[in-house]
Amino acid sequence: MDKRIEKLKEINITLSKAISKSNKFWxxxxxxxxxxxxxxxxxxxxxxxxxxxxxxxxxxxRMLSNVKTYTMDYAEAITALEKAIALENKQKDKTQLIELAAHKDVQKPKPKVKKTSSDVAKRDLPFFKYHPEPTLTGAFETDTVVTCDCCKKPTDVYYTSPFYAIDDIEALCPWCIADGKAAKKFEGSFQDDVSVDDVNDQQKLIELTERTPGYRGLQQEYWLAHCNDYCAFKGYVGWQEIEPLLSEFADIETDLANAGGISLADLPKYLQDNGSCQGYLFQCTCCNKYRLYYDFD
Structure with missing residues (x-):
């Protein structure tokens, strides 16, 4: 094998692993x-x-530009992509350069330790098997201190929706979700138990619907499963976010057919994060394969 091709594949594997673990999108x-x-x-x-x-x-x-984009070093990402354009002058690169230029003045944040005036929020956040990064996906908000409608304690990490219940719930703390108190007190659920894949285990369904923060869909949220267990929700995605992961999907063409029938060839034209066709990325908790769901506004 040509050493150049071998090196491209080697670096691409490292980059794909980095993107899959980054807990962020483009x-x-x-x-x-x-x-x-x-x-x-x-x-x-x-x-x-x-x-x-x-x-x-x-x-x-191009690969260096992608690395710098994910790490928010936008000026360096632009420089690297400009060099790629000077060498090959591809329209796809030019389009991406326009997008990069719109972010060139964004300041890269410094890592910092989160401080809080809320005693309850100083506790370690509970782990949710089916939604492991709820703060990064936006399921939990952290902009102010509120009172949990369930335990009536102050918290600066809180959940607002979706929650299916008769009562009008404004905010729930992570701990009342994790131990099932919120679902029990308000006789509610965080995911419609009809809008889920089939899993032959009632306890797993209870954990998903009553003890796992949900996600916001453009239409009715749907939760995917794999290996006879519900998948972990990883976040909101468009084509740019999933393209590096295509080889790691369980069966993306079947997922596309089940969600609405878009072909894989047409997916780049439609799927866009925060667009009219929104993607939702899931990952199997057993084999780590990805699955995709999408809907339209």
Whole structure:
């Protein structure tokens, strides 16, 4: 195998792993997770090394631009992509450069320890098997201190929707969700138990619907499963977010057919985060394969 192709594949694997662990999406203005940062650094180091030998290879400049985009180093991402364009002048790169330019003045945040005036929020957040990063996905808000409608305690980490109940619920703390108190007190659920894949285990369904924060869909939310267990919700995605992960999906063409019938070939034209066709990324908690659901506004 050509050493260049071999190196491209090697770095692409590292970059794909970094993206899958980053807990963020394309132009989301947050830093990658701590587990992803070393992988992005490794990919950047490898790219800089190969570019010192192959400065006229546009593919490596594109990959470096992708790394810098995820780490919010937008000025460096623009420089790398401009070098790729100078070498190959592809329209796709030019379009991406326009997007990058719109973010060039965004300040990269500094990692910081979250402070709170709420005693209850100083506790460690509970772990949700089917929604492991609810703060990063936006399921939990952290902009102010509110009172949980269930336990009546103050919290600066809280959930607002969706929650299906007769009572009008304004905010729930993570702990009342995790131990099932909120669902029991208000006789409600966080996911419609009809809008889920079939899993042959009633306790797993209870954990999903009564003890897991939901996500916001444009229409009715639907929860996917794999390996006879519900998947973990990873976040909101468009084509740019899932393209590097295509080889890691269980069966994306079946997912597309089940959700509404868009073909894989047409997906880049329609699927866009915060667009009219919104994607929702799930990951199997057993085999780590991805699954995709989407809907329209």
């Amino acid at each position: 132009f989301e203005h947050i830093l990658p997770s701590q587990s992803a940062t070393p992988l992005f650094e490794e990919a950047e180091k490898e790219l800089n090394a190969i570019l010192s030998e192959r400065p006229n290879d546009a593919n490596f400049w």
